[in-house]
Amino acid sequence: MKSDYDYIIVGAGSSGCVLANRLSADPAVSVCLIEAGSHDNNLRIQTPAGTITLYKSRKYSWNFLSAPQQHLNGRSLHTPRGKALGGSSSMNSMIYIRGHASDYDRWAEAGCPGWDWNSVLPFFKKSENNRLGQDTRLHGTQGELNVEAARDPNPVSQLFVNAAHKIGIRRNDDFNGEQLEGCGIYNLTQKDARRLSSYRAFVAPVLERANLTVITDCAVQSLILEQRVAKGVRVVSEGQPTRLTARREVILSAGSLASPSLLLASGIGPASELENAGIKVEHDLPGVGKNLQDHLDGLITVRSKSPLTLGFSLGSVPSIVLSPLRYVLGKKGWLTTNYVEAGGFARTPLAEALPDVQFHFVPGYRSHRGRLFEWGHGYAVHTCVLRPKSIGQLRLDRHGKAVIDFNFLSAPEDAKVLIEGLKLARRILADQQFDPIRGTEMLPGKHVQTDEQLMTYVREYAATVFHPVGTCKMGVDPMSVVGPDLKVHGIEGLRVVDASIMPSLISGNTNAPCIMIGEKAADMILRGDRSTVERHVRDHATAG
Missing domain, CATH: 3.50.50.60 (FAD/NAD(P)-binding domain)
Structure with a gap:
């Protein structure tokens, strides 16, 4: 060499x-x-x-x-x-x-x-x-x-865009255009249906x-x-x-x-x-x-019986079995998904002129138990704090090992924005667009409604969005x-x-x-x- x-x-x-x-x-x-x-x-x-x-x-x-996060119940976050x-x-x-x-x-x-x-x-x-x-x-x-453009986005992803529009969030087909704000199907770095x-x-x-x-x-x-x-x-x-x-x-x-x-x-x-x-x-x-600095993320995940969503069930066996063939022959089907197909940028009531949260919508069930795969169907929205004020550090311990401390929610404003973002995501999912595939909210769960309850949920479940x-x-x-x-x-x-x-x-x-x-x-x-x-x-x- x-x-x-x-x-x-x-x-x-x-x-x-x-x-x-x-x-x-x-x-x-x-x-x-x-x-x-x-x-x-x-x-x-x-x-x-x-x-x-x-x-x-x-x-x-x-x-x-990460190091145990002081404001997230002492949890260490997978990074x-x-x-x-x-x-x-x-x-x-x-x-x-x-x-x-x-x-x-x-x-x-x-x-x-x-x-x-x-x-x-x-x-x-x-x-x-x-x-x-x-x-x-x-x-x-x-x-x-x-x-x-995404090769073959799941139709449920379009439901999210339509529902966001119904509650007053503009459609956006180009997040790198004149305006960042709005919801749409994300554009991807792909070539011939490959990463x-x-x-x-x-x-x-x-x-x-x-x-x-x-x-x-x-x-x-x-x-x-x-x-x-x-x-x-x-x-x-x-x-x-x-x-x-x-x-x-x-x-x-x-x-x-x-x-x-x-x-x-x-x-x-x-x-x-x-x-x-x-x-x-x-x-x-x-x-x-x-x-x-990093984007802190909160999850809303819903179980649904609809096989229209991505998921593992008896009803989805045909589409799963045929997915390699559809991918090879037509560059279509499940294997083309990037999972977070839709999303966008929105302003909570705490925002000023610019969006303060970003959504990543998944037309499939995100496990409420943190598993990689979960039996069944559903859909989920990730909501992150777009401009966090919490500042962390990477430092050395006395043995010379790097310690990653995001210090999430050290700035109380971030928690307030995330809670408002979760409320906004719920409003989107509550729109009638989702009525045909309506399911049960597993996280945070219908019993979690007040700001105090949502704060407890955030401390227990919020995670990095890997930025x-x-x-x-x-x-x-x-x-x-x-x-x-x-x-x-x-x-x-x-x-x-x-x-x-x-x-x-x-x-x-x-x-x-x-x-x-x-x-x-x-x-x-x-x-x-x-x-x-x-x-x-x-x-x-x-x-x-």
Whole structure:
């Protein structure tokens, strides 16, 4: 295995795969993309409906557990992250959402010039291959990432959209258009009824590039630092420890949990925390691991006798048996579902001008017991707090192990928004659109009605919706980790490029923003390289 490269990218997730593509487009530059997980050549990953089997997979998921949550009855929350080429884009629900324009303007106002909406929009468009004929002022059509309509959405998903409209929530066919607010069927990152992860979109098509090396099943232990300059990484590959060196940059794209963990393991972070864990302090950077944010989710799940919904029963046996044939021959049927087919953004009575909750509607029964599969039929709505105020952290314990503490509901406002969101979801499900398949609400249950009862339910059942961000915050304040150029403060030759750099959580799913971050980072790196070359040419000419 070659051991020296121009760029080493740690993490083949949504941002890292974009970087690998763009940087390796120059044949004079060598790029190494490292993934701790395995290859993605498995039908469970490539078939959309397989996503439900991945969240607790030992092979394809990092099954992290959070610290006991003080405001959620001391529960530790399951926190899966993708463990394969494509990272979490190889196990997510493939929903293409950018968030609201104001999310990015807020980044710029927080000390991150160049990250406002007008500045990041071209990078969203660069990646996108919009197959829906949507507004070309806001969508791209020449990129690698297909954005398509769901192939064969369950008719119950349309009931949810119709019911939301009946209670006053507008229909929205493009959540990345002029307005975020409204309900509709989600657009997905798919191609030919198959998942289109960041790896499949950006790296698999360019594997023939001689200057691009992709290494799987390779665990990065720490950075190699010399005089506060990143020189490479220490890894374990095929059971053997080795060193890979980078002539230009090491780029961490391992996600909001692994990127700060690698910085801490390398002695970059809060000095007192590193000392307590017995790690040599290479650079005191107090913001590493802080500013953790995520969307907190509450579930309403209903049992129904209708075999129209996704589920396991004697009545659904024919559709289940025929689903492989329908998928292979017509790209239709159960195997095309991403489960959270419909949803949208709405304002509770607590909201001001912008939506404060997001819905993810499942046209199938979500187990009230937390099981992966449950016998029977039904439907469910997940409701999440869109702009949470609760801030957590990833820190080290005295043994040097990373502790993930979301600190959910530490801000009381979040609980109030979630309770109002659950009430709004119930109003949608109570509409007459659902009368033909009306069932029994299993969670929270009809006995849970008052705000106090709903609060008790939230503390017992609320969970993460899998959008952790912010732990290597971008900015210029004392708690920021990277600058607007994504270079780590105080360390040369090192950047962080993934969801961890977000100063604040965006209003929606995080995969598309991570791809944008990869695009913008690649552009900054390439422009910087060009400027360096041009400067060297000028200096040489002057000297001559």
